[in-house]
Amino acid sequence: MARPDAMRAASYTPEELARYEALVQRYGRHVYNIAYRMTGNEADARDLSQEAFLRVYRALRRVEPGAPLESWLYRIVSNLYIDLLRKRPRHRVESLDVPLETPRGELARELPDVAANPEAIFEREQIDGTIQQALGTLSEELRMVAVLSDVEGFSYEEIATILHVPLGTVKSRLHRARQILQDRLRPYLEARRRGWEA
Amino acid sequence: MLNHHRAEHLLSAYLDGELPPQEAAAVQEHLLDCAGCRETYERLRGTKGLLGQLPLAEPPADLWPVLLEPAAGGPDPGDPGGRPARGRGLRFARIPRPRRWPALLRRPAWAIAAALAVLLLAAVPLVKGTVDRLHATEIGVDLYVREHAIQMSREPLADRAYLDLVATDADLVLVGETSRAGEGGR
Numbered sequence: 001m002a003r004p005d006a007m008r009a010a011s012y013t014p015e016e017l018a019r020y021e022a023l024v025q026r027y028g029r030h031v032y033n034i035a036y037r038m039t040g041n042e043a044d045a046r047d048l049s050q051e052a053f054l055r056v057y058r059a060l061r062r063v064e065p066g067a068p069l070e071s072w073l074y075r076i077v078s079n080l081y082i083d084l085l086r087k088r089p090r091h092r093v094e095s096l097d098v099p100l101e102t103p104r105g106e107l108a109r110e111l112p113d114v115a116a117n118p119e120a121i122f123e124r125e126q127i128d129g130t131i132q133q134a135l136g137t138l139s140e141e142l143r144m145v146a147v148l149s150d151v152e153g154f155s156y157e158e159i160a161t162i163l164h165v166p167l168g169t170v171k172s173r174l175h176r177a178r179q180i181l182q183d184r185l186r187p188y189l190e191a192r193r194r195g196w197e198a
Numbered sequence: 199m200l201n202h203h204r205a206e207h208l209l210s211a212y213l214d215g216e217l218p219p220q221e222a223a224a225v226q227e228h229l230l231d232c233a234g235c236r237e238t239y240e241r242l243r244g245t246k247g248l249l250g251q252l253p254l255a256e257p258p259a260d261l262w263p264v265l266l267e268p269a270a271g272g273p274d275p276g277d278p279g280g281r282p283a284r285g286r287g288l289r290f291a292r293i294p295r296p297r298r299w300p301a302l303l304r305r306p307a308w309a310i311a312a313a314l315a316v317l318l319l320a321a322v323p324l325v326k327g328t329v330d331r332l333h334a335t336e337i338g339v340d341l342y343v344r345e346h347a348i349q350m351s352r353e354p355l356a357d358r359a360y361l362d363l364v365a366t367d368a369d370l371v372l373v374g375e376t377s378r379a380g381e382g383g384r
Contacts, residue, residue: 017269024265029254036255049257050264057268124253131248149214150249156216175210175242181249182241189244 012060020060024053027073030152034074037147038081040136048084052076071161074152078144078163085140127188134184142177149174200224202232209239213246 012020028049035048055076056063063069135143148154148162149170156170163170182189200208200221205228211217212225229236263270350356 012269020269021266024262028262028265029257032257032261033255037252042258045255046258046261046264049261053265054268127248128252131252135249146249150246151252153250156211156214171211171216172207174214175207178210178242178245182245185245185248186241188248189241192244192248193240 016060019065020057023056023069027069028053030070031073031077034077034147034152035081037132037135037151038078038140038143039084040132044084048077048080051080071158074148074154074162075164081144082140130188131185134181137184138177138180142173142180145170145173146177146181150178200228202228202235205229205232206235206238209235209242213239213242 031052032045032049035052036042036045039045039048052073056069056073063072135146138146144163145159148159149156154162156167156174159170159174160167165173205225208217208221208225212222215222217225229239351358351362
């Protein structure tokens with residue numbers, strides 16, 4: 001009986017395996033970043049990344065060497081993300097200014113008081129956390145466009161290809177996403193502006 | 199000339215440089231006249247800037263071996279259902295593949311028919327066996343009584359007349375014999 005190693009070698013050549021490893025090295029961080037910004041948590045981002053690369057591995061021979069893989073790869077990630085959402089109860093969209101309901105009564109959310117401590121809002125981690133939180137309040141359609149455009153820097157055309165939607169849809173979704181985000185992030189935007197003016 | 203509502207809607211695309219030159223020029227012209235749109239434009243620009251400042255989320259160090267795993271000891275590429283041998287299970291892999299037989303169970307008529315057939319196959323030998331066993335018991339007792347009577351006839355003090363009567367009783371049935379009861383030969 002052939003050893004598993006020998007069987008694998010017969011399926012993928014060492015060059016093909018090396019090519020797969022190069023793809024992981026090249027796109028791994030961005031795949032994880034997109035997955036993390038979309039899901040907002042490490043466990044789901046890990047699962048999405050792992051599944052996305054497993055699909056890349058299986059389709060390795062169908063991918064032409066040197067072909068631009070980004071759109072295809074990120075489409076896999078966004079499709080997997082949609083699959084993930086379908087398998088789960090619908091995410092509740094939470095508004096930051098609505099009190100949190102707990103068994104012991106309502107609890108006001110602690111948002112940083114910009115006026116009292118303007119320096120604090122420039123602390124990196126806090127800003128990242130708040131932006132991530134604000135992204136999480138968007139619907140998945142808007143969030144995906146916002147992440148691909150403003151976090152990953154893709155053009156409208158690239159986003160339309162990745163998400164399989166018309167260019168006009170990208171344009172309107174992104175505008176809508178930014179309108180919602182600017183409301184959520186208003187304290188930060190004002191502080192940032194004051195920082196520029198100072 | 200662009201109206202306010204239309205211009206506001208185009209501000210994001212203008213900010214991203216995604217408008218055709220003519221439309222971009224029209225939005226620019228509107229911005230010079232409209233303080234409200236200038237304010238909105240600044241906030242959109244700030245929002246885009248904040249999102250762009252988000253650092254690249256660094257994958258946990260132990261994710262890399264997992265991503266490289268298919269090439270290092272994972273499934274055969276020809277096996278679409280193949281999963282890496284090691285590492286924790288994927289959430290996507292948690293739904294087990296349906297096996298063939300439950301398809302039959304999904305059709306109630308087939309399921310009921312199959313259950314009845316099984317029941318029938320089990321019940322027929324059971325009922326027949328019980329009837330045979332009862333019959334055999336009856337014959338067995340008769341045989342024992344007759345043999346015992348013959349045996350007793352050899353005893354010196356036995357009542358031979360009574361034993362003859364028992365041994366030749368037509369109601370006693372021997373194995374393989376049909377009952378002679380009611381033949382009137384007694």
